[in-house]
Amino acid sequence: MALTHNEVLAGIREIVEEVAGVSPDQIEMDKSFTDDLDVDSLSMVEVVVAAEERFGVKIPDDEVTNMATVGDAVNFIVRAAS
Amino acid sequence: MANIKDREFARHSRIMSVGVYRPKRVVPNSEIIAAIDSSDEWIKERSGIHSRRIAGDDESVISMSVAAAKSALERAGITAEQLGAVICATVTYPFQTPSAATDIALQLGAPKVPAFDISAACAGFCYGVGLASDMVRGASAEYVLLIGVEKLSDFTDPTDRGTAFIFADGAGAVIIGPSAEPGIGPTIWGSDATAREAIMMEPSWVDLRDPESLGWPDIKMQGQTVFRWAVYQMAPVALEALAAAGIAPEDLDAFIPHQANERIIDAMAKAMNLPERVAIARDIRTSGNTSAASIPLAMDALYQEGRIRSGDVALLIGFGAGLVYAAQVVQLP
Numbered sequence: 446m447a448l449t450h451n452e453v454l455a456g457i458r459e460i461v462e463e464v465a466g467v468s469p470d471q472i473e474m475d476k477s478f479t480d481d482l483d484v485d486s487l488s489m490v491e492v493v494v495a496a497e498e499r500f501g502v503k504i505p506d507d508e509v510t511n512m513a514t515v516g517d518a519v520n521f522i523v524r525a526a527s
Numbered sequence: 528m529a530n531i532k533d534r535e536f537a538r539h540s541r542i543m544s545v546g547v548y549r550p551k552r553v554v555p556n557s558e559i560i561a562a563i564d565s566s567d568e569w570i571k572e573r574s575g576i577h578s579r580r581i582a583g584d585d586e587s588v589i590s591m592s593v594a595a596a597k598s599a600l601e602r603a604g605i606t607a608e609q610l611g612a613v614i615c616a617t618v619t620y621p622f623q624t625p626s627a628a629t630d631i632a633l634q635l636g637a638p639k640v641p642a643f644d645i646s647a648a649c650a651g652f653c654y655g656v657g658l659a660s661d662m663v664r665g666a667s668a669e670y671v672l673l674i675g676v677e678k679l680s681d682f683t684d685p686t687d688r689g690t691a692f693i694f695a696d697g698a699g700a701v702i703i704g705p706s707a708e709p710g711i712g713p714t715i716w717g718s719d720a721t722a723r724e725a726i727m728m729e730p731s732w733v734d735l736r737d738p739e740s741l742g743w744p745d746i747k748m749q750g751q752t753v754f755r756w757a758v759y760q761m762a763p764v765a766l767e768a769l770a771a772a773g774i775a776p777e778d779l780d781a782f783i784p785h786q787a788n789e790r791i792i793d794a795m796a797k798a799m800n801l802p803e804r805v806a807i808a809r810d811i812r813t814s815g816n817t818s819a820a821s822i823p824l825a826m827d828a829l830y831q832e833g834r835i836r837s838g839d840v841a842l843l844i845g846f847g848a849g850l851v852y853a854a855q856v857v858q859l860p
Contacts, residue, residue, distance in 0.1 A: 485573060487790050490755045506752045 448500060448526045450474075453519045460495045461515075464488050474516035482515075492518075502526050540663040540703055541710025542656070542860045543605075543670075546598025547827040548591040548698040549814070550582040556692065563688045570692045575789020579695035579815030581680045588620045588627055591698035592676045593634045595823070599672065600635070602860070603702035607637040611668025614659060615644045616651025616675045616819040618746075618848070619682055623732070631674065641668070648726070649785045649847025650716075651675055651819035652699070656843065657714030657853055659703040674700045675819035682728065684745040693788065694746065695815030699823020701860070712772025715764055716853035725752045726848035746848070757791045757846055762798035765844045765854050772856035779805050780839035781829060781859070785846055786811035786821035806834040818847060826859070835859055 458469040465484045478484040484492060489512070493504045496518065502525040512518045555578045556567040570576055582591065592615060600607060613635075615628040628642035647654040652675035659671035679694035703711070726748045730741045765784070769776065782805050784792055789811050796807055808825035817824055822843055829835040837859060844854035 486751055487573060487754050487788075490751050490758075491794065494755065494759055506749070506755065509751060 448523055450519055450523055453500065453522045454515070456499050457492075457496065457515060457518060460492050460499065464491045464495065472515055474514065474519060476515050477513055478515065478518075479513075496522060500526055538664060538666070539706045539709045539711075540660040541706035541708075542857055543702040543704045544599045544602035544860045545823050545826050546595045546600070546602060546700045547824050548594035548598075549824070550580040550586050550591070550696050552581050552583055553578050553813075554581045559685075559692050562685045563691050565688065565692065573788075573790065574693055575792075575809065575811055576692060576815050577812050579813070580697055582678050582696040586678075586696070588617060588676050588678050588698075589630050589634065591678070591696070592627065592631045592674045592700065595676070595698040595700035596631060596635055596672055596674055599700040599702050603670070603704070605670055605702065605704075607632075607635040610635075610637050610640050610670050610672050612659070612662060612671045613637070613640055613642040614655050614671060614673045615642075616647060616655045616673070617644060617677055618646055618648050618651070618728075618818060619677045619679055620644065621681060627676070628674075635672075647819075647845075647847075647851050647853070648849060649787060649816075649818045649821065650845035650849070650851045650853050652785075652822045653714065653843050653845035653853035653855060654716065654851070656701070656703065656711060656855055656857070657716060660711040660714070660855075663703055663705055670702055670704045672700060672702055674698060675821070675823055677818040677820050679746070679816075679818060682744060682746050687745065687747070689748050689750050690746060693816045695817050697814060697817040697820040697824050699820045699827065701823055710858040712768065712774070712856035714853055714855045715768040715771060716851075718849050718851040719756065719760065720849065722752065722756060722850050723848075725749045725756070725850060753850075754788070754791060756850060757787060758794040758798060761844060761846050761852060762795050764852055765795065765842055766799055768844065768854035768856055769842055774840055774842075774856050776800070776805070777802055778840065779842055779856075781806040781808065781835045781841040783808040783822055783825050783829065783841050784844045786814065786825050787816050787847070819845075
């Protein structure tokens with residue numbers, strides 16, 4: 446079943462809050478994981494693994510490095526799930 | 528047809544003692560940060576490491592091993608002459624051949640004993656526990672001296688932001704001997720060789736001959752790949768070792784994983800859903816990642832902190848370059 450950008454963003458907000466303790470209202474599409482949300486490279490792995498489970502997609506390690514912003518992650522997951 | 532006579536081997540094995548050697552020099556994060564343009568806070572957040580021990584010129588793979596081994600022998604109440612084998616797990620002995628184990632055996636005064644090294648990186652200690660246990664149970668040796676030792680500082684690039692603050696030095700040794708009751712559970716072990724490039728020494732020794740070579744071999748690591756593998760692939764392996772030994776998580780006293788990174792230890796413990804009462808080794812904070820030496824060093828630290836005692840049941844898991852892994856449940860000496 447195809448996922449919408451809003452559905453994925455809502456899921457990412459929950460995951461990032463759970464993994465890194467970031468308040469969901471700070472988590473917008475244009476925010477950088479490392480610079481704005483203080484999600485470091487290891488927390489990013491935890492976010493990615495949780496997102497894989499939640500959305501039933503596969504996110505390879507080399508894609509993780511390309512996911513600079515929340516929007517990058519949301520767009521990748523929407524594409525991968527379609 | 529003549530029948531081959533085999534040794535009798537209806538017996539179990541156990542760890543009889545542990546001994547360690549920690550290098551004299553304590554290196555706090557403040558001494559590491561300039562070369563990697565980092566901060567004390569950054570290192571603590573990403574690894575849990577506050578300080579590590581770095582061996583000096585007078586502290587070699589061999590001297591650290593011999594010191595740890597002497598302590599383990601003394602605590603086990605046996606002499607070097609009684610050893611049936613010496614196994615050394617290391618990836619930083621700077622000679623291709625002969626093995627570190629033969630020099631250790633010589634220095635201990637047991638120059639006739641079977642002696643060899645194993646190369647299983649951060650899984651080396653648990654690979655060795657499995658091997659030594661099988662050797663004792665199979666009666667190929669009465670007492671086995673197993674050493675995990677590293678001088679990683681010789682193979683770490685001090686300017687590499689991925690490894691410079693992590694790797695450190697030290698040695699730990701155990702004596703594994705026969706037991707009337709099972710003291711070491713089944714070893715769950717294996718490899719994920721398709722990811723063997725995730726942790727690599729580069730360049731090779733042969734490449735060093737080329738004047739245009741990359742220079743001295745250092746250990747490089749893809750941190751995110753290793754973190755993902757360690758946390759999400761190794762937690763099930765650890766649980767499998769528990770199940771194979773017939774130990775319920777509620778009956779476990781201690782979890783002593785390879786001290787790779789405190790973030791890995793935390794995430795593994797969370798993924799395994801370990802009960803609160805289990806003592807979790809966190810020697811990484813003051814010892815760094817000492818690869819094959821980290822589990823016996825962490826075991827020793829738990830005794831020093833009074834968090835474990837003889838007879839407790841501990842889950843060990845080593846995992847690292849290869850990628851290779853091994854886990855087993857043991858009764859603590």
